[in-house]
Amino acid sequence: MKLIVISDTHLRVDSLIQRIGEIENVDMILHLGDMVRDASTISRRLGKNAVEVRGNCDMVGDRIPLIRLLIWQNKRILMTHGHEYNVKSSLNRLFYKALETHSDIVLFGHTHKPMIETLEGILFFNPGSATYPREGGSPSFGILSIRNGEILADIVTI
Numbered sequence: 001m002k003l004i005v006i007s008d009t010h011l012r013v014d015s016l017i018q019r020i021g022e023i024e025n026v027d028m029i030l031h032l033g034d035m036v037r038d039a040s041t042i043s044r045r046l047g048k049n050a051v052e053v054r055g056n057c058d059m060v061g062d063r064i065p066l067i068r069l070l071i072w073q074n075k076r077i078l079m080t081h082g083h084e085y086n087v088k089s090s091l092n093r094l095f096y097k098a099l100e101t102h103s104d105i106v107l108f109g110h111t112h113k114p115m116i117e118t119l120e121g122i123l124f125f126n127p128g129s130a131t132y133p134r135e136g137g138s139p140s141f142g143i144l145s146i147r148n149g150e151i152l153a154d155i156v157t158i
Helices: 014-021 038-046 092-100
Strands: 002-006 026-031 050-052 067-072 075-080 105-107 114-119 122-127 140-147 150-157
Touching: 002 122, 014 038, 014 140, 026 038, 026 067, 038 050, 075 092, 092 105, 092 122, 105 140, 114 150, 122 140, 122 150
Parallel strands: 002 026, 026 050, 075 105, 105 122
Antiparallel strands: 002 140, 067 075, 114 122, 140 150
């Protein structure tokens, strides 16, 4: 099974939905904020459950948390948009939050730039922006899977 990881959709989801619809064995959609209400549109149109956290552009009050901790296939996944952890400058604060929560995987957005990096055994995964990439990149999202206990992360362009 696979987790689809998306961030920074900013109300433009048609091509994203079409591209995700081409992927087999999707278990769930994880939305990392900035127009988090897109998660319900994507969920409804694809018939998949969605879990979301809010970003700095989301005005949804306390209904949707800024951070979540999920357990999926015996791995602890920390979800956040990243703006509260200053991810545009450094992963330092997010790294310490990962240690504090005993996370195996940290998912974040906010930078609009995809990134896959492992720090001291913790996978840090930013899927980039599904609609507004930065620095000449392409719109993208991520796929997480676990095979034989190994975490696999991929960036997919739209």
